Amino acid sequence: MATEKVVPNRQILLKDYVSGFPKETDMVLTSTTTSSKVPPGSGAVLLKNIYLSCDPYMRGRMSKPISQNYADSFVPGSVIYGYGVAKVVDSEHPDLKAGDLVWGITGWEEFSLVSNPRRLLKIKHTDVPLSYYTGILGMPGLTAYVGFHEICSPKKGETVYVSAASGAVGQLVGQFAKLMGCYVVGSAGSKEKVDLLKNKFGFDDAFNYKEEHDLNAALKRCFPEGIDIYFENVGGRMLDAVLLNMKVHGRIAVCGLISQYNLHEQEGVHNLFCVITKRIRMQGFIEPDHKHLYPQFLELAVQYIREGKIVYVEDIAEGLENAPSALIGLFSGRNVGKQVVRIAHE
Amino acid sequence: MATEKVVPNRQILLKDYVSGFPKETDMVLTSTTTSSKVPPGSGAVLLKNIYLSCDPYMRGRMSKPISQNYADSFVPGSVIYGYGVAKVVDSEHPDLKAGDLVWGITGWEEFSLVSNPRRLLKIKHTDVPLSYYTGILGMPGLTAYVGFHEICSPKKGETVYVSAASGAVGQLVGQFAKLMGCYVVGSAGSKEKVDLLKNKFGFDDAFNYKEEHDLNAALKRCFPEGIDIYFENVGGRMLDAVLLNMKVHGRIAVCGLISQYNLHEQEGVHNLFCVITKRIRMQGFIEPDHKHLYPQFLELAVQYIREGKIVYVEDIAEGLENAPSALIGLFSGRNVGKQVVRIAHE
Incomplete structure (x- = not known):
């Protein structure tokens, strides 16, 4: 010793x-x-x-x-x-x-x-x-897993939008959604990240939000029929644009609002009326509430990594x-x- | 003929x-x-x-x-x-x-x-x-019933806040919540309405929102331990104040946003970060989605009226x-x- x-x-x-x-x-x-x-x-x-x-x-x-x-x-x-x-x-x-x-x-x-x-x-x-x-095998991994599978109530064939999609959580949400048979679009802040989303993580489509002067139009282009599930990492005007593009009975898992964290005053969100008209469920969550799911998640995620089904x-x-x-x-x-x-x- | x-x-x-x-x-x-x-x-x-x-x-x-x-x-x-x-x-x-x-x-x-x-x-x-x-026996009645019982997931002893509480829907939500054993506070826009809430509908407490210069403080006074359930009829700055006063795992049934209906631009809601930190579920709903519950609701409501358990x-x-x-x-x-x-x- x-x-x-x-x-x-x-x-x-x-x-x-x-x-x-x-x-x-x-x-x-x-x-x-x-x-x-x-x-x-x-x-x-x-x-x-x-x-x-x-x-x-x-x-x-x-x-x-x-x-x-x-x-x-x-x-x-x-x-x-x-x-x-x-x-x-x-x-x-x-x-x-x-x-x-x-x-x-x-x-x-x-x-x-x-x-x-x-x-x-x-x-x-x-x-x-x-x-x-x-x-992937820690907090962000479990966050993506419970956020998507427990909070979003996803079904095969649904349309899924992920913001901050190349980040620690977003890249996994997109891949979980693809494994479930959803149509997945992500947004990120550079061409390099958009390429990753499309070519590495297998998103069906992706866009650079910094190059879209009208987020509403960008989402309409990517989701002509609307969004079933939004995995929210961003907040502010992104959420406002998403609300306009949600489908009836859509679900929003509120994981983060990174666009707001450094603002002295939070941006206002103006389109909450869509929550009624579209009967949207917005659900905030944090990973510590779901720690009991970690053991099963870990085994699944390790298996996915070994089989190459998920990359990180x-x-x-x-x-x-x-x-x-x-x-x-x-x-x-x-x-x-x-x-x-x-x-x-x- | x-x-x-x-x-x-x-x-x-x-x-x-x-x-x-x-x-x-x-x-x-x-x-x-x-x-x-x-x-x-x-x-x-x-x-x-x-x-x-x-x-x-x-x-x-x-x-x-x-x-x-x-x-x-x-x-x-x-x-x-x-x-x-x-x-x-x-x-x-x-x-x-x-x-x-x-x-x-x-x-x-x-x-x-x-x-x-x-x-x-x-x-x-x-x-x-x-x-x-x-x-009570029509659309507003079923709205209050499904909004409270189906959307809010209420439990005995929980704290419930209803805005526009003396209106067609609000007065019923408060009475349903009291029948379930909740602690219920309502807000309305005149002394006459506040008196109705307290003395006719049996709310535990009520306030005139027009006389409160600080809605956050008013809600803190009425709910020192926070709000489990908010039945949202109003929107705007009322929702912002409520978000600050929700408890962890609180629920918000979004029924109406009457403060916003005549505005050219909707007020911004700034406190959505609370949706994450408090793991709040915000759920929009409209009564037509729940029409199948009308027959059972009608019988219950008529019985309540006959027994004097609910007034309207x-x-x-x-x-x-x-x-x-x-x-x-x-x-x-x-x-x-x-x-x-x-x-x-x-």
Whole structure:
């Protein structure tokens, strides 16, 4: 058994609460040290972090605490945290031992002492990229799965529209919908992403929303008969255009509103009358409510990956020092696919 | 058998499509004549109209046809139509005979020739006021019933908020919710209506929205623990305030958006992020989708009325010539209770 030593530990801290678009300088890289051993009797686990996940919901944690958020705010001056993949260095938890690979909530730092290891999941399947546990096999994967299969009540042959469709969640929603036999159209913010949607993920059609001056017209072109299911990642004027193009008894799974996260005042949505005339069901959801479905989802998703039925595109930044830039890139759509940061080699 | 004669028939016509708030002068009273007999071989029914129903959805029919509406527009220069109660004068339909009382869609005129009598329902229960078939025992009644019981998924002990709560639908939603053991608060636009809510319909609390400069604060005062169910009749800034006060897993039945019907541009709704954070289900619905539930609803509602478990307040205008004023009064909230127009004696 290795003896205790003090190891250097670089960390990303939140400087202060953020208002408006976050900047790299809202976060700071610092150097500290940590013990290589878990405090005796603590029941804690010490992790060496390998992959950090950049997710849009983290923007909410950078704001001053408000009662309407669903995630606690980060603490200014403290380490940023989020989903990640890590290797156990030392453990006082009976189910985890040194060398185990885990995923769950961890710090944006080289080493994290996790005092509540029940929230870490041991990684069993390692024939797939480990980074996938921040994406298709992690929170975004389950989000796409429950959002589409549980919230959208999809049926074969229905028309499905996905916004932010090349992102961590969107690319999966589109592929799940194709596997179910739906007609799927996605939108994204660049030609490269639109090509991915059509040629890599198998969407039936796709468009670059930045090149459409009239979103309503774009949706009418893609869905002359209307939209049965909208998987909402964007909000604002996109939602307004979608409402005009929904079919009667359509369903909208409200997963995210990324167009709104950095605005001081939310854009108004003006076409809610369509909710009545078309008897639309809009349903908000968050993945933690559906954690009980994770085991079955994991087996299914791993099978799909092995069989090549689903592919997953990641955008991997290298180095902890590049994590802030990777995170804020989400809000300008710089990432192509799921944004991950690799901070150590496996 | 009476011989055919020509009888005078006064009618209310729509002059032209309406934009903005409707005015009495958008409609016109004319005099014409009609035959007292149904054309031989037509299968039609001739009605003598008794009660006409004024309903907010009729505003949509006064506008130029748009693809997003759920009801066809009236035809300028033609008779306005809507729900009503009538007596059969002559019939070529096997199920209806002279003297039968019916309710259904009829014209705003003294006599209506109905060529598709399958859409008329024969009135069986006549120990209740006949006008109730425009309200509690008609479309608004079934709307309140399915909106609350089918769309809101209510449970005993939950908190329920109803806007436009003294109206044709709202007063029933509140009473259904009380019968189920919910805590019910309503809002309306005058002291008289608030008194009705509290003292006649048995709401637990009520407020006059016109006297609240901060709807969010009003709702926080009435629902310190938040709202499980919102029955939406109003839209706009009321919906924004409600979203801030919904509980996690709350439900919003979207029945009407009367605050928006006369606006050239709909108010924006800004707090839809709460739909995610609180996992809210917003479900639009219209009563025609649920017609199959009418027979069971009718028996239940008649029983409730006979037992005094539910009361119903109507605002009855007298005379066809006063129908236009009664209809437009809905949009300034002039009516107290369900707005009906009596144009003949039973």
